[in-house]
Amino acid sequence: SSSDGSNRNNGDCGAMNDSERSHSSGEPKTSDEETLGDRLSALPDSLLLYILSLLSMKDVVKTSALSKKWQYLWTCVDNLIFINEDGTYHGFEKFISFVNNTLILCSCTKIK
DSSP states (O other): OOTTSOOOOOSOSOOOOGGGOOOTTSSOOOHHHHHHSOTTTTSOHHHHHHHHTTSOHHHHHHGGGSOHHHHTGGGGOOSOOOOOOOOSHHHHHHHHHHHHHHHHHOOOSSOO
16 A cells, blocks of 8 residues: 555565566567567556556456566556446346456455
8 A cells, every 4th residue: 555545556466576577489688679679568567557547447458468477467456447338238247247257356455
């Protein structure tokens, strides 16, 4: 928890730190790759989690496909925004299932 009362990730969500991250192919990066590489993933996890907290959960969960770093980062988002875009009964059932599964996988101690 921070002094403002928010519960942003303080490193206890299982998110990897910089020393635990590796190049996805397992090969060393060249200087060009380091210069032009994934700048977004280079940001601190706390900032990435803040950015993710501004998105709908549907979009947040999609980030898990980006890379190994992003695979579980979304589970640390504490500001959950669920939007049911489908007005059908079947769509509502899928939405409820999505919400339930997301809550099961969420690793935050406090959810907003």
